[in-house]
Amino acid sequence: MSPLQHAMLGYAAAAVCLWGYALWIWLAGYSSRAARRQQHNEVKP
Amino acid sequence: MNRTFIILYWLVTAAAFAFGLWLAFAYAPREQTMGxxxxxFYLHLPVAINTFLACLVVFIGAVGYLWQRRSVWDDLADAAARVAVAFGAVVLLTGMIWGHSAWGVWWTWSPRLTFSLALWLLYVVYLVLRSSIESRQKRATVGSVYALIAFLDVPLVYFSTRIIPEIHPTSVTLEPQMKTTLAFWFLPVTLLCVGLIVARFRLARGVPQALAKRSEA
Structure with missing residues (x-):
């Protein structure tokens, strides 16, 4: 693997870890809000 | 928090990352020794500094909880610890990849690398410890005391290269374009670090608030 490929691998690993974590939080928040909305609708028909 | 502001914040962060990539790979000249x-380096150093920042937020959250006994401090510490683990993993990964090319080995037990691995493990253990305690108050108290002790490793990582001579570089001579690139990379990485801590904190605060509202109804 060339030095440039090493550098690109480093940036790719960082992108997967950090933006992957950001996506995970967003998905967790989205599903949490969706569950709350559903419960709210069930309580108030 | 305003929805438009949140969307704008993440768009600016993503754009800053894209511009940073252009700076790192096209604008900054090739370093003569390592190639x-x-x-x-432009990513590795800002991520390492932001890992320390996240550890500092955990420390502040721990002190705040032990002082006031309010769950908001504990939620802040928990959110920052998760981000510290994610950022710490990136520091280790980018360091290993860099080391493989520059030194010919993926890992060496030098003081800086060893203390960095210990720091990452300390915060992984912090999260595992918290998840193993069911009582919210006990979890917050034990976690806070543990976080105070874990933070002691941060100055060890920072000063390790100054105290003990080793393979990890202590200072690097940079050309002006390299300095500009490095300075710019602190922007997207810090925006991402703060954004992730706030997002995880809001997620943690949203669930108990919703439960409280439901029990009131």
Missing amino acids: DVQRI
């Missing part, structure tokens, strides 16, 4: 692999 292109040195370009990892």
